[in-house]
Amino acid sequence: MSNISVIVPTYRRPADLLRCLNGIDGQELAPHDVVVIYRDTDDDSIRVIREWQSVPGKYGKKSVQVTEPGVLVAMKEGTKAAGGEIVAYTDDDAVPRADWLKRMSAHYADPSVGGVGGRDVQEGVKEGAAGEKVGEVTWYGKLIGNHHIGTGAAREVDVLKGVNMSFRKSLIKFPEGLLGSGAQVHFEVHLCLRVRRFGRKLIYDPAILVDHYPAQRFDTDQRNRVVPEAVRHAAYNMHLGILNWGGAVRAPARIVYSVTVGDRSAPGLARLLIACLRRERDVLQSFVPGQQGQWKSLWFRLRQGPPPRMRP
Template sequence: MTDLSVLVPSYRRPDDLRRCLEALCCQYLAPVQVIVVARDVDKSSHLVAQAFAERLPLEIVKVNEPGVVHALNTGLPSVKAEIVAITDDDAAPHSDWLARIAAHFEADSRIGGVGGRDWVHTPDGTVVDGQRRMVGRVQWFGRIVGNHHLGVGPAREVDILKGVNMSFRRTAMEGLRFDTCLRGMGAQVHNEMGFSLAVKRRGWKLMYDPEVAVDHYPAPRMDFDQRGVFHPDATENAAFNWMWVTQTQLIGGRRWMSRQWQVWVGDASAMGYIHFFRALLRANPLARAKYRAAKRGRELAISLLRVLNSVQKLPELGGKQRVN
């Protein structure tokens, strides 16, 4: 059976981290290594992790900078196994999580990444349920489809994995790092989209299997980017990251179409023209502020990309390695 390491970035969520590590103790296929990456000032998380030292092959990696990108990039060099499974501290992997991940990688040597469903638990105790066949896709006309928390059906190839439930083959991500150009002090949204697309561009397959599951208890973020709450800086950062990732990782017509989609359509949080006009028609009092913040983020990303293009061709991030 394939050996797996587990990587868990954590920051000031000791109760969530305890639940996550308890779930890792109950895996049918035990990990050979569990890496908890925590800020050096986060004493409570260190204490929780240390309490599991006798039950898990635990390593604590300290970081002194904020952001999940820095945490993941700092933790990756410590990975020992051929497969690294990544989850968040506010998730509890199902007991067969690692065993199912390993089975996929063993079944097909062309698979570079595996992810699955995150069952979202709301504060009132209910579980978000639903059924979506389309998951983790970048459609030809530029729209990004997530739905990882609602996916049903058989395992299938996708374009994007979700950060709370994703795993990668070391050889597939050799030399790759999560993009440090992404903006934000905490979540740095869309970081997993960039990494997934970089692995896929190398010719590896990314698989989504709803049976590869974690329970997800979305916890408050430790910055101004709070779920469901508008903050202009958070919206600007998210729009920047979306534009930056797609324009550096997609190629040809898909890159152009994604840019047009974001400018003309966007989504409810990073509004393009169409979402903005819809919000105006519904008398949304935040419509103008949301649109302006998203527009600033997109324009900043495009400006920086133009500067990059003026000195060199857009880099082939992740290279062009193909899998036989």
């Protein structure tokens, strides 16, 4: 048994949850415990959890009920219940490979490592090219993801992905006030950049794998469809995370970049012009709500005053 707890928030995906728990049951390195967090109204998930807990396992099987929506509430309550020194997170629509915890645990032999994560393999999505950037926040504040296509050797990154990440429990602090009633997109930016500001390393290892089967979401943030409210929320969350924890260079540079350039999900003026030329309807639809979310986060940051000091 390891010193790693596994946290699985779930909502209205009973079949996916059962598949995820079966993957955790098959780990070569058994976790210390597994905590499943469910909503009080989610009867189908409750049934799956009760059946899972009725079968004795090699680790502790815990469940926590929450009444509030949002993944952060679930993750926070699950982390409180976790008994391990390291806490790993995955989604109910993902299945960890058998060596997931074994490979993850090995990186924590280095005391300077504060968090470890890996790739989420998605059906029909090819691996990235060698040297593809993963989990990076550039000096001018652009967030590069690519966790689902990363290849090559393990390396330090700025941000891990929620479906496949872990941290030393002592370093975990969840952000307050993020927008969204379900996925609360880009919460990882806050968690991870904060750990980096403590001077700890975050390791992305493409050999640490979960198979990810992106399932339906039950809030405004819908996959492959532009919903203005969801765009606004995601832009707010990401922008605020970089303003809070990006540092003296990246935080102000992010403001300039987001207005002048931006990216596909929250375009600035330059990206808007390219979208007009290419007739990219989804990018055009994201411009106004994306800018609204970013300016709202900047106003919030200015009202809050200087970001909190970090102590190693």
